[in-house]
Amino acid sequence: MSDDMDDWADALAEQADSEAQDAEKVELDNLEDDADGVPMLSGENKLEAILDIPVTISMEVGRSNISIRNLLQLNQGSVIELDRVAGESLDVLVNGTLIAHGEVVVVNDKFGIRLTDVISQTERIKKLR
Secondary structure (H helix, E strand, O other): OHHHHHHHHHHHHHHHHHHHHHHOOOHHHHEEEOOOOOEEEOOOHHHHOOOOOOOOEEEEOOOOOOOHHHHHOOOOOOOOOOOOOOOOOEEEEEOOEEEEEEEEEEEOOEEEEEEEEEOOHHHHHHHHO
């Protein structure tokens, strides 16, 4: 029975060594090909690989289309009518993609935005495609 215990202990030690070596492999070993043959990360590394990528977040009050003639006539004090009504929520965009709606707040003499409605993850992914 002692031999069985030694074999079991050896097997567990070998498994632990193997797992430790797997954990130390370079992230490139975790690459898999997607349907188009493009390499992509698998499992937990998918999200970890992009967490430090900077993105641009912006708030949009509204939009308007005007002709170049009218644009050239603008000067200080000119008013441009936007496609939003007063009190309507602002769009929160990340790299130009709508992710939420919110309202303007002032905190310590700085503008901020309080998110009132966040677009679902499914909808955001659909818009990216």
